[in-house]
Amino acid sequence: MGITPGALEHLERVYDLLIGYYGEPAWEPDHDPLGGLVGTILSQHTSDINSGRAYHQLIERFSTWEEVRDAPTHEVAEAIKSGGLANVKAPRIQSALHTLSEWQRAKGDTRSLSAFLQDELKGQPLEEAWRYLQQMPGVGPKTAACVLLFNMGRPLMPIDTHLHRLTHRLGLIGPKVSADQAHTIFLKALPPEWAYTLHVNLIRHGRTICHAQRPKCPQCPLLSECAYAGSVNPQETMLPTK
Numbered sequence: 384m385g386i387t388p389g390a391l392e393h394l395e396r397v398y399d400l401l402i403g404y405y406g407e408p409a410w411e412p413d414h415d416p417l418g419g420l421v422g423t424i425l426s427q428h429t430s431d432i433n434s435g436r437a438y439h440q441l442i443e444r445f446s447t448w449e450e451v452r453d454a455p456t457h458e459v460a461e462a463i464k465s466g467g468l469a470n471v472k473a474p475r476i477q478s479a480l481h482t483l484s485e486w487q488r489a490k491g492d493t494r495s496l497s498a499f500l501q502d503e504l505k506g507q508p509l510e511e512a513w514r515y516l517q518q519m520p521g522v523g524p525k526t527a528a529c530v531l532l533f534n535m536g537r538p539l540m541p542i543d544t545h546l547h548r549l550t551h552r553l554g555l556i557g558p559k560v561s562a563d564q565a566h567t568i569f570l571k572a573l574p575p576e577w578a579y580t581l582h583v584n585l586i587r588h589g590r591t592i593c594h595a596q597r598p599k600c601p602q603c604p605l606l607s608e609c610a611y612a613g614s615v616n617p618q619e620t621m622l623p624t625k
């Protein structure tokens with residue numbers, strides 16, 4: 384799958400306009416992919432504040448991820464109840480930890496789960512690392528991409544609801560491209576050094592201006608680049624889907 388020169392130029396103009404409007408965020412990965420994975424599972428269907436609180440309560444209650452894995456599920460659920468859907472998320476977290484433990488045992492590795500996952504992800508090409516994470520139960524394309532981008536500092540852009548809506552509207556992807564498919568398209572098409580900034584700025588834009596309902600097009604810095612607002616021809620700008 385390639386990208387047409389016109390589409391890349393369109394993407395570059397969007398990237399530059401967003402930096403002009405929102406600035407360039409600092410990319411400071413913490414290199415804690417297991418903490419990031421658990422945090423991302425906790426963030427599903429809740430606010431950042433609630434999931435952050437649940438995460439802190441979880442690591443206050445348990446000293447290691449091995450303890451979380453082996454604890455009675457109702458105790459894990461109790462610790463994360465402030466994040467919502469605790470009875471769904473607790474078994475999901477434990478399931479991911481059990482799966483990772485099986486992979487670790489199969490390799491005869493005896494270090495902590497955190498150290499094991501960090502090395503596993505460091506040693507793999509980007510797309511393989513992304514697919515590796517998705518083999519864990521409850522980990523989809525977006526969660527896997529979040530862990531790689533935010534925790535490992537690897538350039539794969541997570542496509543959440545804001546990015547999916549915005550990249551459609553801008554004409555960067557075709558109208559029938561799903562969020563899951565969009566991950567692969569941007570993985571192959573996006574210059575790696577743009578991934579973090581573009582992700583963060585598109586989320587900012589989706590939250591403040593390009594809302595799902597009634598986007599504020601007249602005040603949008605991307606108006607001249609937007610297929611939805613009629614300023615550009617979508618046929619000339621879409622990234623190819625295959």
Ligand code: SF4
Pocket residue numbers: 552553592593594598599600601603604605606609610611612
């Ligand atoms: S012009 Fe409107 S639809 Fe297009 S990106 Fe801006 S706010 Fe969204």
